Amino acid sequence: MPEATTPTVAPSRPSLATAGRPRDAVVDAPATPDFDLVVVGAGPAGAAAALVAARAGLRVCLLERGPFPGAKNMYGGVIYARILDDLIPNWWDEAPVQRWVTRRATVVLTESQALTIDFRSSAWGEPPYNGATAFRPDFDAWLAGKAEAAGATVVTSTTATGLLRDGAGHICGVRTDRPDGDLTARLVVACDGVNSFLAKQAGLYHHEDPKHFTLGAKEVLALPRDEVEKRFVLSGREGADFEIIGGTRGIPGGGFIYTNLDSIAIGVVLGLDGLRKAKVRPEELIADLKRHPMIAPLVDGAQLQEYSAHLIPEAGLEMMPELSTDGMLVAGDAAAMCLAAGIWLEGVNFAIGSGIAAGETAVEAVRRGDVSDHGLAGYRRRLESNFVLRDHTKLRRAPSLVMSERVQQRYPQLTCDLVEALFTVTNPEPKQGAFRAARHHAKRSGVRLRDLARDGWTALRTYG
Amino acid sequence: MAGRPVVGVCLKWVDLRPDVDRLTGAVHRDERFHGASEADQAALEWALRMAEAWDGEVVAVSAGPPAAEALLRDCLATGVHRAVRVDLAPGAPSETVASVLADVLRDAAVVCCGDWSLDRGSGAVPAFLAGELGAAQALGLVRLEVGQPGSLVVTRRLDFGRRERLGVRTPAVLSVEGASATLRRASLAAVLAARDAVVEVAGGRPAAQHRLRPVHVRPYRPRPQARPGPDPALDPRLRLLQLTGAAVERTPPRTVVTDDADEAAELLLEQLRAWGYLT
Amino acid sequence: MSAYAGGMERWSRVSFEDRMATVDFRVGTRAHITVDGDTCRGCTTKACVTACPANLFVPTSDGGIVFNYEQCFECGTCYLVCSNEGAITWTYPDGGDGVVFHRS
Ligand SMILES: Cc1cc2nc3c(=O)[nH]c(=O)nc-3n(C[C@H](O)[C@H](O)[C@H](O)COP(=O)(O)OP(=O)(O)OC[C@H]3O[C@@H](n4cnc5c(N)ncnc54)[C@H](O)[C@@H]3O)c2cc1C
Ligand code: SF4
Ligand code: SF4
Numbered sequence: 001m002p003e004a005t006t007p008t009v010a011p012s013r014p015s016l017a018t019a020g021r022p023r024d025a026v027v028d029a030p031a032t033p034d035f036d037l038v039v040v041g042a043g044p045a046g047a048a049a050a051l052v053a054a055r056a057g058l059r060v061c062l063l064e065r066g067p068f069p070g071a072k073n074m075y076g077g078v079i080y081a082r083i084l085d086d087l088i089p090n091w092w093d094e095a096p097v098q099r100w101v102t103r104r105a106t107v108v109l110t111e112s113q114a115l116t117i118d119f120r121s122s123a124w125g126e127p128p129y130n131g132a133t134a135f136r137p138d139f140d141a142w143l144a145g146k147a148e149a150a151g152a153t154v155v156t157s158t159t160a161t162g163l164l165r166d167g168a169g170h171i172c173g174v175r176t177d178r179p180d181g182d183l184t185a186r187l188v189v190a191c192d193g194v195n196s197f198l199a200k201q202a203g204l205y206h207h208e209d210p211k212h213f214t215l216g217a218k219e220v221l222a223l224p225r226d227e228v229e230k231r232f233v234l235s236g237r238e239g240a241d242f243e244i245i246g247g248t249r250g251i252p253g254g255g256f257i258y259t260n261l262d263s264i265a266i267g268v269v270l271g272l273d274g275l276r277k278a279k280v281r282p283e284e285l286i287a288d289l290k291r292h293p294m295i296a297p298l299v300d301g302a303q304l305q306e307y308s309a310h311l312i313p314e315a316g317l318e319m320m321p322e323l324s325t326d327g328m329l330v331a332g333d334a335a336a337m338c339l340a341a342g343i344w345l346e347g348v349n350f351a352i353g354s355g356i357a358a359g360e361t362a363v364e365a366v367r368r369g370d371v372s373d374h375g376l377a378g379y380r381r382r383l384e385s386n387f388v389l390r391d392h393t394k395l396r397r398a399p400s401l402v403m404s405e406r407v408q409q410r411y412p413q414l415t416c417d418l419v420e421a422l423f424t425v426t427n428p429e430p431k432q433g434a435f436r437a438a439r440h441h442a443k444r445s446g447v448r449l450r451d452l453a454r455d456g457w458t459a460l461r462t463y464g
Numbered sequence: 465m466a467g468r469p470v471v472g473v474c475l476k477w478v479d480l481r482p483d484v485d486r487l488t489g490a491v492h493r494d495e496r497f498h499g500a501s502e503a504d505q506a507a508l509e510w511a512l513r514m515a516e517a518w519d520g521e522v523v524a525v526s527a528g529p530p531a532a533e534a535l536l537r538d539c540l541a542t543g544v545h546r547a548v549r550v551d552l553a554p555g556a557p558s559e560t561v562a563s564v565l566a567d568v569l570r571d572a573a574v575v576c577c578g579d580w581s582l583d584r585g586s587g588a589v590p591a592f593l594a595g596e597l598g599a600a601q602a603l604g605l606v607r608l609e610v611g612q613p614g615s616l617v618v619t620r621r622l623d624f625g626r627r628e629r630l631g632v633r634t635p636a637v638l639s640v641e642g643a644s645a646t647l648r649r650a651s652l653a654a655v656l657a658a659r660d661a662v663v664e665v666a667g668g669r670p671a672a673q674h675r676l677r678p679v680h681v682r683p684y685r686p687r688p689q690a691r692p693g694p695d696p697a698l699d700p701r702l703r704l705l706q707l708t709g710a711a712v713e714r715t716p717p718r719t720v721v722t723d724d725a726d727e728a729a730e731l732l733l734e735q736l737r738a739w740g741y742l743t
Numbered sequence: 744m745s746a747y748a749g750g751m752e753r754w755s756r757v758s759f760e761d762r763m764a765t766v767d768f769r770v771g772t773r774a775h776i777t778v779d780g781d782t783c784r785g786c787t788t789k790a791c792v793t794a795c796p797a798n799l800f801v802p803t804s805d806g807g808i809v810f811n812y813e814q815c816f817e818c819g820t821c822y823l824v825c826s827n828e829g830a831i832t833w834t835y836p837d838g839g840d841g842v843v844f845h846r847s
Contacts, residue, residue, distance in 0.1 A: 065838045067769070068496045072817065074847035135846045141496060155655060157839030177837050179651040195819045197835075210823040217796045220846050222485070263846065276790040276824040281798065283762065307762045308847040309796035309816045311823075481767045483845060497767070497845070646772055649837070721801055723780045723809045 024201060025175055025182070029166035033184035035061040035153070036366050038174055039191055040160045040198055042069035042144040045332025045351035045358075046191030050147035050154075051087065052359025058366055060152040061183060062144060063176065065159035070140030073193075074310040076216065077258030077265045078131040078241050079139060080349045085128065087356065088146060092129055096138035098260040099239025100124060101131035103232065106343055107294070109247035109255075113416035114294035116242075125238055133239045133258050133265075139348075160192065163201050163328070170372070171202065171327030187371045188328045189358045191351070194311045196334035204321035204330060210272040212315035214253055214340065217282035218267025221302035225262040231298050232259050243343060246412030247292060248285055251278050252403040255289050256345070257298065263305055264298070266290065269312065269345070271403055282309065312347070314340045314403070317396045323383070324376040331358040339391055341398030343463075350388055357382035397462045406451060414445040469520035469613055469634075472572035473511035474565050474589070475504040475539065476581045477532035495531050500538075502642030503578025509645040510608050510638070511576045512543055518573075518613040521545040525568045527552040527561050533663045541650035541658035548664045559676050562592030568666060569597065573614065573634040579604060579641050584684075590639040599635035606644050759798055763814050770813045771840030775833075776821070778810035782830040790824040791831075816842050 037053050039046045042064035050062040066072040078101055084091040102125040108115040124130040148154045164173035164182060173184035190198035194213070199205055223231075232240040244255035252271035257264060268285045275282070290299050313319060313336035320336045323329065331337070331354040338347035361379040365371045383389040401407060421437045432440075442449055480499050483492040500508070508524065515522045524539040526532045527550040536547035550564045569575050575597070580587035587603070594601035606627070607619040616632040621641065632638070650658070694703035705711045718735070722728050736742045783789075784806045791800040791808070797816055801809045815836075822833040835841070 065835055066841075067499070067839045067843060071496075071843045072841070074816075074844050135844075137496065137844050137847070153656065153659065155652075158652065158655070159835050159838040161834075176652055178649055178655065181652045183652060208823070213819075213823055215794070215796065215818065215820050218847070260846070265847075272794070272820065272823055275794050275820075276788065279793045281793050282796045283759070304757050304762060304765055306765045306844065306846050308766065308844055309818050309820075311819050480769075481843075481845075494845075497843070721803050721809060723803050723807045 024163045024165045027164050027166065027172065027182065027184070029170075029172040030184055033173065033186055035059045035183070035185045037061070037187050037189065037362050038063060038183055038185035039152075039189045040174060041191035041193055041332075041334070042066075042147075042154065042156075043073055043140055043191060043193055043332060043351060044143060044348045045334070045337075045355035046189070047140065047143040047147050048087070048352040048355030049189045049191060049331060049359040049362065050152040051143070051150050052356050053362050054147055054150040054152040056359075056363040057151075058363060060147070061185070062147055062152045062154045063158055063160055063174070063183070064144070064154065064156045067157050068137070068141055069144035069154070069156070070135075070137035073136040073140055074216070074218070074308040075136055075347065076218065076256045076267060076269075076345055077133045077260075078345075079134050080131050080346060081352075082128060082130075083349050083352045083356070090127075092127055092132075094142075095132070095134070096142050097132040097134050097237075099133045099234070099237050100129050101133065101241045102238040103234065103240040104131075105240065105242045107242055107244045108412045108415050109244055109292060109294070110413050110416045112293065113420060114292070115416050115419050116294075125236075131241060133241070133260055135260070143352075160198060163188070163198060165327075169326070171325065174198070186327075186366050187362050187376075189355075189362060190328060190330045190334050191332045191355060191358075192334050194313050194333040194336075194338075196330065198328075199321050199330045199334050202325050202328055202330075204323075204325060205319075206321075209315075209319070210276065212313060212319040212336070213272045214269045214312045214314045215272060215275060215282060215309060216267055216269045216312055217286060217309040218256075218265055218307070219283075219286055219304055220260070220263050220265050220306045220308075221299055222263045222305045223302045228259050228262060228264060234259065237261075243345065244289070245343075246408070247289055248408075249278065249280060249288065250405075250409045251275055251280070251285070252405075252408045255285075257295070264302060266295075266299060269340075271314070272311075283307070312340055312345075313338050315399050316341070317392050318399065320392070324373055324379055326372045329358045329361060329376055329379055331355050337388060337392070339395065341395045341402060341462075344395075350391075353386060353388045354383060357386070357388065395462055397458055401455065401458050401462060404455070406447065406455060410445050410447045411455075414441055414447055417441040417445065469515075469518050469573040470523055470569075470571045471511045471515045471518075471520050472523050472525060472569040472575035473504075473508050473539075473544070474569075474575060474577045474593070475500045475508065475524060475526050475535060476578070476583075476585075477526055477528040477535050478582045480582065482583070498531065498535070500535055501578050501582045503580070503640060505578075505647040506640050506642050506645040507576035507578050507638075508539060508542065508544070509647045510640055511574075512648070513645075514574060514576075514608075514610050514616075515545075517610045520573070520613075523548065523569065523572065525550065525565050527556070527564050529554065536663045537658045537661065538650070540661045540663075541654040542648055543650075543654070546664065547661070548666055550666045557676075557678055558586065558588040559592050562589050562596055564666070565589070566593055566596035569593075572597070573636075574616070575599070575635075575637045577637065577639045579639045587639065590637045594637040597635060597637065599637050600632055601637045601639075602630055602632050603639040605638055605640045608638070608640070608644070763797065766814065766816075767843040767845060768814050769840050769843060771836045773837060773840075774812040775817075775836040775841070776810065776812050776815060777832045778808050779830050779832075780807040780809075782827050783808040786827050786830065788826055790826065791821045794820050794824045796820065 036058040037060045039050045039062045050060050054060045103120045105116050105118040159177045160174040161177050162175045166172045239259045242257040251274035253269040255268045257266045332351035337350045337354050365375045418441045479493045511522045522544045523546045524544040525548045540547050548568050577590040604621045605618045609617040614634045694706040822831045825831050
């Protein structure tokens with residue numbers, strides 16, 4: 001690229017350091033900071049926090065590094081938005097939704113078999129609904145628009161590159177990558193997603209382990225609307241959600257298929273540790289899924305429209321950082337609040353839930369004039385009394401159970417073989433008893449009944 | 465105008481990546497993905513540099529719908545003095561666009577434009593604009609040297625990789641290539657201030673007085689080309705081979721992977737020499 | 744290398760270039776991720792090569808790595824799977840640059 005001849009304004013572009021390396025800048029905290037609250041990241045967590053705080057009259061800046069909120073955000077596909085009931089009454093009339101999930105299937109895959117538990121509910125197709133498929137560039141932009149309408153200042157195309165601290169070491173704003181980019185505030189809410197460099201820089205994470213993360217890679221495949229409805233047996237705005245266990249060549253993780261209006265999303269979720277060892281490329285595993293005899297007819301002829309990838313904080317409570325420090329709160333994926341527990345993959349609702357709690361706590365703390373760690377204690381209390389930390393506490397064993405080698409590799413085979421044995425008619429042989437079949441197949445797939453019983457018990461305690 | 469010289473810049477609010485439905489071919493446009501092309505951004509940067517060198521003022525104009533004001537606010541944040549949106553429905557012919565832009569830019573010493581817009585633009589607006597303003601026109605610029613007020617030396621691209629340096633006397637309309645400059649980043653304070661800044665709105669003028677009027681525009685279609693068929697005397701297998709070019713000898717592509725920049729450059733030059741592009 | 748024998752395969756196979764061409768990248772002028780080729784030469788796992796969903800890590804014949812930042816999802820997988828401290832310097836692109844999702 002031929003470069004300019006005349007000197008340009010050379011913008012200083014401080015860059016983020018890799019995890020954990022502190023890049024805090026010490027500044028004199030002004031008597032009147034630029035804003036009461038700076039929320040970093042206009043994902044669902046940040047938009048919810050900004051909305052709550054702006055409605056309460058705080059001067060709020062919502063900072064986003066993408067050209068618009070949602071531009072950088074990718075997920076599987078279903079939002080459970082009942083958490084918005086109070087905040088945005090009748091949200092379902094205006095939220096940019098693709099389809100309302102009325103069919104939820106849990107699929108156990110082996111190379112040649114598939115066992116599906118297929119649940120349908122027409123109640124989920126009516127207000128207040130249950131889950132909705134939606135595109136994040138649509139949904140996040142809509143939610144951030146609500147915050148803006150409530151008075152928050154949304155600044156896009158601007159990356160926070162570090163924290164500002166006052167002489168006493170309290171966080172008092174963020175540095176951005178724009179020239180003269182310091183933004184001071186009474187309180188910072190870090191909603192900067194799974195890689196949260198702000199939470200790491202604030203020292204809230206004590207260690208970082210690839211085992212705690214999964215990589216999601218997905219393809220959006222274009223298919224005419226009536227074809228989507230025919231293949232997934234849907235009508236109108238009804239949608240389907242398939243959660244897949246197995247089918248990732250033994251890499252801990254799973255897969256998913258969701259229906260949009262005139263496309264389907266298909267993808268895999270892969271434990272980073274397993275991925276690192278397996279030496280398989282993510283898109284090959286998506287190709288595997290698409291080739292599976294149960295899935296191939298669903299995606300037949302569909303055209304790739306967009307390929308995408310993103311990390312998920314998978315380990316729940318085990319990886320959760322400290323949630324606050326002097327002058328800062330952490331919410332959403334930045335605080336590992338995503339619930340990824342096998343049959344559940346929910347993060348947007350947890351992000352919104354924690355964002356709301358952060359917004360409320362911010363309002364309380366700024367009004368009281370105490371943004372110290374102590375003054376922010378209401379945040380954890382709020383999370384403990386609603387679903388965010390309760391679900392995480394209840395499901396704390398789920399991530400390691402779901403990612404275990406037995407659940408990932410042996411049980412899918414065992415279950416499918418067992419069901420196949422039950423339903424295969426081998427006359428003139430008489431039918432085999434279910435229990436005998438179970439013992440036989442458990443032995444064949446190398447599962448010890450003792451482990452099975454123990455995992456069953458863990459599952460019962462976890463999910464029961 | 466006797467005061468500070470005015471440098472105009474014209475920017476078009478376009479979809480940076482229109483969404484083409486792979487099934488129907490329909491094009492969906494979405495405001496979120498709109499902005500200024502790289503060439504228009506380069507034009508803005510040159511306008512700012514000129515105004516700095518000449519102690520002038522920059523006026524940014526965009527002819528388009530109200531949503532285009534987002535783009536003009538970005539311009540204000542980078543240091544533009546005045547931003548004007550001319551209300552114009554999308555799809556207006558180049559001459560109309562040029563005439564409404566000219567109404568705003570009568571006093572401009574220099575007007576910078578991108579070489580052509582992303583949405584299948586023809587690059588004709590700068591030419592019409594120069595006509596309207598009675599100004600000189602220089603197009604396809606890859607470099608500008610800003611001298612004393614009113615004097616410019618520009619470098620433009622000619623065919624076959626040649627370059628030409630031109631001295632340009634104002635008033636002039638310049639159209640620049642995207643790679644000619646990188647737009648500066650606006651400071652945070654300027655971005656915040658631009659949120660409430662005024663974007664002036666001017667009405668377009670009626671289209672009646674045009675000298676050129678498209679009577680009919682045919683959709684773009686690649687032209688069919690006549691190709692000699694395979695020799696009918698040959699047997700089917702040979703005809704097929706001739707048609708597909710399958711057994712024709714060709715130089716296989718050469719793949720070199722290296723992380724040594726010097727070596728990579730040397731290899732590229734060597735290959736270009738081998739192909740006869742360089743001597 | 745297929746894990747499934749004999750499935751239907753009528754969905755269109757796309758080349759990796761075409762796959763990446765479905766994604767909107769606003770390429771900035773600054774390389775937001777850099778890889779220190781020397782550190783990589785001693786690396787035995789080369790985990791980044793297969794794990795990066797955008798396939799941006801290309802091994803060279805002499806054991807090094809060539810990295811291109813342009814078509815990056817900004818996901819973070821590479822720095823997490825990399826076992827060599829200091830091999831990857833990872834930052835976000837400047838505001839407004841980088842990947843823009845449309846329907847994810
Ligand atoms: C493959 C996959 C499938 C998933 N499936 C589902 C699902 O079906 N249902 C569900 O509910 N959840 C799902 N999730 C989880 C869900 O996407 C996340 O939990 C949720 O997005 C978290 O929201 P957040 O606001 O905390 O973070 P994010 O949505 O990641 O938002 C963070 C924001 O911060 C911005 N940002 C980051 N750093 C900076 C910075 N330094 N400066 C400025 N801005 C910054 C980013 O651009 C982004 O907009 C899935 C996730 C993945 C990866
Ligand atoms: S980037 Fe890390 S994992 Fe990849 S080759 Fe270099 S040292 Fe190894
Ligand atoms: S951030 Fe993700 S897409 Fe980008 S280079 Fe690293 S692994 Fe690849």
